[in-house]
């Protein structure tokens with residue numbers, strides 16, 4: 001049985017055809033233009049394969065309250081023509097199959113939980129650190145939505161003493177995680193792209209400090225069984241041991257679990273097992289879930 005997956009991004013739309021195990025058989029991508037043009041391209045591609053359902057992992061913010069009249073709409077977006085666009089409804093109507101939508105990071109969290117690093121566990125937090133910082137939470141095997149959806153990337157940080165830019169770059173908050181530790185924040189602070197920085201650049205010590213604070217906040221509030229850190233900035237593999245060590249220090253032995261002990265923490269804060277395929281696998285899983293849940 002074929003399932004469609006859409007990874008909806010602000011710059012491109014990636015359409016895939018696959019199965020409920022997250023395997024991809026066909027893929028096509030289109031630049032994100034006006035909603036009308038873009039949806040027509042998506043429907044034209046996915047419509048050829050006779051899919052039984054569609055899962056969408058989308059840029060946000062999204063309205064994910066099932067009872068809301070604007071459920072599945074993109075809320076405010078820097079791309080103004082997409083603000084308020086009913087992405088879920090338009091695709092559901094055009095393709096005439098059950099559809100499900102969630103944020104791109106929630107889709108990746110779901111995939112890592114079911115098929116990746118969190119396989120066999122009931123709880124997981126997935127955080128992507130790149131141009132922005134976002135996170136998805138799985139508890140009891142289910143994605144947490146709550147009031148809207150979690151916005152882990154904007155948690156407030158304790159500024160590091162040696163940070164020359166302690167207020168960060170987020171236009172909404174002073175000293176939030178994304179404003180201090182996203183790719184653009186690193187670039188602004190040091191005047192150099194993070195891709196060009198050697199592992200001994202002082203930027204990484206500061207980055208590890210903020211990401212360790214984030215992990216500690218997650219551990220103390222959500223208590224997940226595993227934390228997965230992905231995204232472009234986390235391609236710097238040397239960050240992992242630094243973050244783990246600092247997390248152990250910051251926790252001060254307070255949390256009573258072997259998982260966060262110095263001996264075991266290398267299996268607790270980990271890179272994505274699915275690598276860059278987490279997003280598409282998650283969208284396929286959302287599609288498979290829609291088959292049983294979307295009253296079509």
Ligand code: ZN
Nearest residue numbers: 154170173176
């Ligand atoms: Zn912020």
